[in-house]
Amino acid sequence: MRFGKKGIFYTILIILVGLTIWMTVKGEVGIFKLAPASKVFSAIVRHLQIVVVAEVLAIIVGIPIGFLGTRHSFRFISPVLMGIANVGQTIPTLAFIGIAGALLGMGYNAAVIALFVYAILPIIRNTNAGISTINPAILEAAKGMGMSPMQVTARVEIPLAMPVIIAGIRTSTVLNVGTAAVAGMIGAGGLGELIVTGIAVRVTELIIQGAAPTAALAIILDALLNKARDAATPRGLEIRE
């Protein structure tokens, strides 16, 4: 079963990378010149840049917000946060990017901000859920044995919530690889630009040059974050009879 999953993962990855290389090597369709290797490469870098910058900002801001929502004195904002997070997630990415472009102007910054807002939602939601679902008896024991509030957070709450928090980061990263492609429409650069251009000039090969690496990035990041989650899962939580 494990081998099967791995096999599928690598097969798809090889096909995607292969398609990208094939199109790039092909160079031109009729009179139309496809993107050269250097352009594809810089688009990938730009794409990653948008995703990673937005994601890192979302993590830095989202985890503390999600955490604060679980504190006694801030409990009241927890439902509000959850509501915003859930509604926010239902807005289609295309609409979201469109709104961002309209409000913040075209370009890289608008894309990063839009992706940041989009990425922060699952992170807030999962941080909040990860911490608030910890068995209260564990927290009572921790407090009763003389852990300070800081120690309860650092030694009990964060380690126990970590797998759920990372799952949130994984969800938002994978979503954002796709959303960043849409961001090509508002002139942020990245692989989306190749796709948008390809659609405009009706050159399938160019669309594939943008779409295949986007898909490859998504599944690579997904696999990496899955590994990270496994690494962050405390050993005691894995053992189930």
Add this chain to the structure above:
Amino acid sequence: MIKLENVGKTYPDGTVAVKNLSLEITKGEFCVFLGPSGCGKTTCMKMINRLIPLTSGKIYIDGVDITQQNPVDLRRDIGYAIQNIGLFPHLTVCENIGTVPMLKKWPKERRRKRAEELLALVGMEPKTYIDKYPSELSGGQQQRVGVARCLGADPPILLMDEPFGAIDPITRSRLQDEFLKIQGKLKKTIAFVTHDINEAIKMGDRIALMRKGTLVQYGEPSELLYSPENEFVQDFVGSDRVLKGMRLHKAKDVMQEPPLTIRSNDTPQNVRSIMEDNMQRWAITVDEDKHFLGWITHEDIVDTKSIKDIVIPPTVTASPNTPLNDALSLMLNSAIGTLAVVDDDEKLLGVLSFQIIRDVLGEQIENGDS
């Protein structure tokens, strides 16, 4: 050691959880807070380590007002065990037991050594379990680790909230026995919460019976059983108080000398005449070192060369600390009229019989009613 003085707890919404409660737990005493659910017993216990702040009155530990101490430091010197155990699932047994020592900055090797000691104390093989995670343990084992953890930094005081509540009756009874043994050695000052009258009678040196936030009666288990302060106590104790009271007596306290003891190296002729002289149809047999071997009957002596050959080995024996209720059920189960009490080395200490048990209980009821 622990002194509660007119302690009260009123929640902001006006609910009174505890009102005007005063009691003292002396050093080394096992005090049980007993009562129906919602009577304030857990609140009372949690006020001692400031998990719940009190709204009136004072609590002193060794003469020091607890509100004058940092709550975190206070709690590190008070062992804490709860019904749902609350073991940390992401930490090993060793790390769980070493929680308070870690907070107190003990070096790592010392923490591990302490965890090994405590595992052995609660009857778990240290080598097998020390590096396991809680999810790999059975419910009973988790409870044991919970008890070991509350003893982690050897605190003088333990607070225990139904620590044996969530396990099956057989395991619970075994853990209770073992914990009493541990307490016999460690002599901690314990505040123990339960709603189970049998557990309270079995475990407690003193019982604080609570109802609707007030202390109804505070005294030794026998006082509650035989001189209940009012109808509530009487109802709570139940109509079978005499049976419950049997728990309070240990075999060693009421056992008597056997009517006739025979040495196994004696000659059959001799034994026979001794039995006839004493008009006994049966006798207890011990070896040269007073180890209990079993019973012999007069009829069996007729044609035997050695007493050893006709000894009927015992089906059951009691230990000095067996409570009378257990002794009685042993006797009823194996249909014997006399039960031998032996120590850990199988040495004969005395015997129990229905007559002896009846006399003890009769005395108890007379004393209580007078």
